[in-house]
Amino acid sequence: MVNILEVRDLRARITGGREVLKGIDLTVAPGEVHAIMGPNGAGKSTLSSVLAGKPGYEVTAGSVLYKGVDLLSMPPDERAREGVFLAFQYPVEIPGVNNMYFLRAALNAGRRQRGQPELDAQQFLKAVKEKLKLLDIGDDLLRRAVNVGFSGGEKKRNEIFQMAMLEPNLALLDETDSGLDIDALRTVSDGVNRLRDPGRAIVLVTHYQRLLDYVVPDHVHVLADGRIVASGDKHFAAELERTGYAHLCDAA
Amino acid sequence: MLITDDSAPFQEAYRHLLAGTDQPDWLRSQRQAGMERFTDLGFPTRRQEAWRFTDLEQLTAQPRLPSLDGAPPLPADLLEPWRLAGKTHRLVLVNGRFEPALSTIGTLPDGVWLAPLAETVLRRPDVAAMAFGADGNAFAFLNAALFTDGAVLVLAPGTVLEMPVEIIHYSTGDTQVSAHPRLRVMLGDGARATLVETAAGDGNGWTNAVIDVTLGADAELTHVHVQGEGADAAHTSLLTAELGSRARYRTFALITGASLSRRDMQVTLSGPGAVFTLHGAYLLDGGQEATLAVRADHKVPDCRTEEVVKGVLQGAAHGVFLGTVAVRPGADGTDARQLNRNLLLSPSTRVDTKPELEIFADDVKCSHGATVGSLDEAALFYLQARGIDPVTARSMLVAAFAAEVIDAAGLEGEVEALLRRHLARWLGGEGGLG
Ligand SMILES: Nc1ncnc2c1ncn2[C@@H]1O[C@H](COP(=O)(O)OP(=O)(O)O)[C@@H](O)[C@H]1O
Numbered sequence: 001m002v003n004i005l006e007v008r009d010l011r012a013r014i015t016g017g018r019e020v021l022k023g024i025d026l027t028v029a030p031g032e033v034h035a036i037m038g039p040n041g042a043g044k045s046t047l048s049s050v051l052a053g054k055p056g057y058e059v060t061a062g063s064v065l066y067k068g069v070d071l072l073s074m075p076p077d078e079r080a081r082e083g084v085f086l087a088f089q090y091p092v093e094i095p096g097v098n099n100m101y102f103l104r105a106a107l108n109a110g111r112r113q114r115g116q117p118e119l120d121a122q123q124f125l126k127a128v129k130e131k132l133k134l135l136d137i138g139d140d141l142l143r144r145a146v147n148v149g150f151s152g153g154e155k156k157r158n159e160i161f162q163m164a165m166l167e168p169n170l171a172l173l174d175e176t177d178s179g180l181d182i183d184a185l186r187t188v189s190d191g192v193n194r195l196r197d198p199g200r201a202i203v204l205v206t207h208y209q210r211l212l213d214y215v216v217p218d219h220v221h222v223l224a225d226g227r228i229v230a231s232g233d234k235h236f237a238a239e240l241e242r243t244g245y246a247h248l249c250d251a252a
Numbered sequence: 253m254l255i256t257d258d259s260a261p262f263q264e265a266y267r268h269l270l271a272g273t274d275q276p277d278w279l280r281s282q283r284q285a286g287m288e289r290f291t292d293l294g295f296p297t298r299r300q301e302a303w304r305f306t307d308l309e310q311l312t313a314q315p316r317l318p319s320l321d322g323a324p325p326l327p328a329d330l331l332e333p334w335r336l337a338g339k340t341h342r343l344v345l346v347n348g349r350f351e352p353a354l355s356t357i358g359t360l361p362d363g364v365w366l367a368p369l370a371e372t373v374l375r376r377p378d379v380a381a382m383a384f385g386a387d388g389n390a391f392a393f394l395n396a397a398l399f400t401d402g403a404v405l406v407l408a409p410g411t412v413l414e415m416p417v418e419i420i421h422y423s424t425g426d427t428q429v430s431a432h433p434r435l436r437v438m439l440g441d442g443a444r445a446t447l448v449e450t451a452a453g454d455g456n457g458w459t460n461a462v463i464d465v466t467l468g469a470d471a472e473l474t475h476v477h478v479q480g481e482g483a484d485a486a487h488t489s490l491l492t493a494e495l496g497s498r499a500r501y502r503t504f505a506l507i508t509g510a511s512l513s514r515r516d517m518q519v520t521l522s523g524p525g526a527v528f529t530l531h532g533a534y535l536l537d538g539g540q541e542a543t544l545a546v547r548a549d550h551k552v553p554d555c556r557t558e559e560v561v562k563g564v565l566q567g568a569a570h571g572v573f574l575g576t577v578a579v580r581p582g583a584d585g586t587d588a589r590q591l592n593r594n595l596l597l598s599p600s601t602r603v604d605t606k607p608e609l610e611i612f613a614d615d616v617k618c619s620h621g622a623t624v625g626s627l628d629e630a631a632l633f634y635l636q637a638r639g640i641d642p643v644t645a646r647s648m649l650v651a652a653f654a655a656e657v658i659d660a661a662g663l664e665g666e667v668e669a670l671l672r673r674h675l676a677r678w679l680g681g682e683g684g685l686g
């Protein structure tokens with residue numbers, strides 16, 4: 001089966017600035033959950049931003065195949081419609097744009113791309129209710145403008161809710177666990193676990209072990225100074241817990 | 253020395269217009285006085301502080317004179333986009349002339365006068381005379397000299413007009429004609445009405461309107477102004493309003509049309525407890541030049557002014573917001589807020605914004621602010637990262653920015669729906685976002 005993600009020697013810099021990704025190799029097969037850990041400033045968010053197509057970065061070398069096709073030549077909205085989902089480390093507040101209106105527009109954009117009929121307001125509402133129940137999220141977030149006035153935890157829950165609605169093939173979660181209390185962490189990890197599926201892949205960027213107690217990864221990587229300096233299986237996370245990654249970073 | 257006199261062609265037109273017409277003496281002398289004042293003043297120039305940012309070159313380069321003939325009949329469907337849905341008292345003027353075929357004034361309750369100005373001159377000269385004040389600017393004086401028609405709305409004290417009054421001035425034709433509609437609104441104590449005043453068109457004419465509003469004690473007027481003139485048209489209008497005790501004057505100004513436009517609003521709060529609110533938006537594209545110049549004059553204690561005006565500009569458009577709140581000596585307890593926010597969608601646009609306070613009283617609460625910014629890149633990316641294409645994403649953000657001021661105005665029913673429809677059309681159509 002074709003890999004969901006194949007990153008080969010990816011190098012990228014901040015436009016007009018310094019190189020942040022210095023040769024990343026990463027292969028993610030369908031059904032797998034990968035965790036990427038590493039110190040602050042290592043380039044974890046840069047990697048997920050480059051994969052999602054955020055402006056402000058320049059890829060200088062390497063390639064990224066998503067389900068066998070060149071991801072980097074697609075504009076960000078097309079990547080999303082093709083099933084790439086980035087849960088933002090810092091979800092953006094959008095005053096005046098209603099959360100439900102936004103999500104329906106997003107969902108239908110993807111459906112159009114796949115040749116599926118658009119959901120009307122009623123069908124959409126039904127889908128929303130199902131997911132909310134599944135994730136145990138209240139519906140009060142939906143009436144508000146996108147992320148406006150949401151607490152940190154609400155913003156992260158909203159990201160997970162969007163992910164659940166959009167059902168991506170590749171989910172990139174950038175520190176979705178940071179700053180969450182234990183309840184919110186459960187919601188988030190439940191959401192991720194529910195998305196686990198033989199046809200999907202999930203990449204969890206995280207700073208802490210905590211999340212990995214709830215979402216057990218197939219592979220764990222350490223990203224330091226723009227490179228993946230060590231990889232292991234699910235036991236590797238526990239090992240890192242004991243040893244820390246300082247010694248790995250020095251090696252980099 | 254060669255002196256170019258801007259007013260000469262208008263004096264000529266004035267003589268032609270009046271030749272052989274049967275004007276009552278009082279009106280003839282009003283027109284005469286208007287012509288003299290205009291001749292004295294001439295067109296404003298950018299050397300005058302209040303006109304510093306408004307380039308009238310387009311208007312003065314070639315005089316746009318009133319047409320002596322009526323316009324050809326207008327297909328009714330041309331008006332469709334500009335009309336309020338539902339039942340209204342509708343009065344339509346085309347190139348400055350009343351069009352009975354397009355109007356439905358309908359049945360009026362007791363205590364209400366609503367008629368074209370020319371008809372009012374004939375039937376109720378005492379009422380028509382009140383449509384002519386001594387004050388104004390050069391454009392208003394020119395209007396007094398050259399007007400062919402307009403409208404008069406008078407409500408007796410305590411009268412409530414449930415159906416909105418809709419006055420549409422439509423400008424058509426490609427021969428650079430001008431029209432000078434004149435509108436007079438008087439609400440007696442405790443009277444209440446809703447007025448939608450629309451200036452629309454498809455030609456390259458010039459509409460030069462005067463709107464004069466007087467509100468008695470406890471009167472309430474909701475006044476929506478929509479300016480959607482044709483892309484090559486010019487629009488000037490002077491609105492003056494005088495507010496009695498506890499009168500509430502709630503206004504909305506939506507400006508999307510004309511290549512050159514200027515709306516002056518001079519609101520005098522002359523009875524304690526009067527409230528003036530202005531919400532508005534100018535949505536500009538291409539080479540459009542638009543000025544909204546608002547002066548709120550607080551003469552007595554405990555009045556309130558609230559202004560929220562937003563601008564969305566793209567292409568090489570130029571928007572100007574001039575907002576002055578004057579607080580006269582003794583007008584203690586004044587509460588005045590002014591906010592002008594602008595969204596620039598392209599680097600060639602320009603905004604001049606000048607919210608100002610002239611305070612000569614103690615114990616007042618006044619604030620003003622202005623912002624000029626571009627679309628939030630982070631928000632744009634967020635929308636795209638969820639699969640929304642960039643054009644739709646931009647349009648969603650612009651719509652959200654502009655719709656906020658419609659939400660804030662708290663209008664209801666068909667009047668609010670009309671504004672949302674105009675906004676949607678701009679976003680999806682000539683605004684070029686769609
Ligand atoms: N848009 C940006 N502008 C300037 N510096 C950036 C930008 N994005 C990332 N960086 C820098 O690149 C490095 C990697 O950042 P990031 O990818 O956010 O790290 P991580 O997510 O692993 O903490 C840091 O030194 C950070 O300051």
Ligand SMILES: [Mg+2]
Nearest residue numbers: 044045089175
């Ligand atoms: Mg990060």
